[in-house]
Amino acid sequence: xxxxxxxxxxxxxxxxxxxxxxxxxxxxxxxxxxxxxxxxxxxxxxxxxxxxxxxxxxxxxxxxxxxxxxxxxxxxxxxxxxxxxxxxxxxxxxxxxxxxxxxxxxxxx
Amino acid sequence: xxxxxxxxxxxxxxxxxxxxxxxxxxxxxxxxxxxxxxxxxxxxxxxxxxxxxxxxxxxxxxxxxxxxxxxxxxxxxxxxxxxxxxxxxxxxxxxxxxxxxxxxxxxxxxxxxxxxxxxxxxx
Numbered sequence: 001x002x003x004x005x006x007x008x009x010x011x012x013x014x015x016x017x018x019x020x021x022x023x024x025x026x027x028x029x030x031x032x033x034x035x036x037x038x039x040x041x042x043x044x045x046x047x048x049x050x051x052x053x054x055x056x057x058x059x060x061x062x063x064x065x066x067x068x069x070x071x072x073x074x075x076x077x078x079x080x081x082x083x084x085x086x087x088x089x090x091x092x093x094x095x096x097x098x099x100x101x102x103x104x105x106x107x108x109x
Numbered sequence: 110x111x112x113x114x115x116x117x118x119x120x121x122x123x124x125x126x127x128x129x130x131x132x133x134x135x136x137x138x139x140x141x142x143x144x145x146x147x148x149x150x151x152x153x154x155x156x157x158x159x160x161x162x163x164x165x166x167x168x169x170x171x172x173x174x175x176x177x178x179x180x181x182x183x184x185x186x187x188x189x190x191x192x193x194x195x196x197x198x199x200x201x202x203x204x205x206x207x208x209x210x211x212x213x214x215x216x217x218x219x220x221x222x223x224x225x226x227x228x229x230x231x232x
Contacts, residue, residue, distance in 0.1 A: 015194050026187040030229050033180050034172045037161040064144040100151040
């Protein structure tokens with residue numbers, strides 16, 4: 001299997017998994033966003049929301065990195081610039097969810 | 110390093126606009142809005158570490174009309190992305206490529222995203 005096929009498959013699998021996670025996330029965001037500090041901390045630090053939100057972050061950044069790299073593929077011709085842009089994108093897509101998940105697991109009610 | 114000689118995608122101005130192109134460009138725009146929003150939510154969670162007293166400013170902002178408008182817009186953006194993603198997956202399975210069907214599913218995504226936003230708020 002060549003790398004483009006692999007990338008397409010990863011994109012489709014992550015997209016499929018992201019749909020229920022997005023539905024769960026947006027329904028919960030609307031119900032907690034304007035609540036008190038204690039309620040919001042409790043939402044993010046208790047199960048199953050802690051686990052589901054972590055999964056949501058991982059798949060969202062993974063899917064976005066793959067999608068944005070497709071946009072780079074479409075519009076950036078210079079290989080050096082494209083590689084640099086992809087590297088920055090991948091570092092960002094790993095660091096953001098990782099740091100946030102660490103924070104969530106350290107939140108105390 | 111040798112530059113890739115493959116052609117790039119032409120700019121969108123050269124295409125004649127139709128429902129599929131509107132859904133496609135909106136899909137990309139909402140995708141970018143959503144990942145920016147998720148990143149802001151990550152910073153929002155980071156703010157929780159600073160304690161209850163420091164959180165008051167964010168709470169006041171989120172309870173304001175502007176804060177509520179942002180969450181409402183975000184609900185639409187996520188709703189659009191969910192429906193458009195389902196449409197993409199169905200097309201990946203080989204269905205819905207006829208012009209009439211692409212127009213119909215495109216319209217379903219556009220109008221469905223508004224209905225889904227209302228549902229998110231009602232449930």
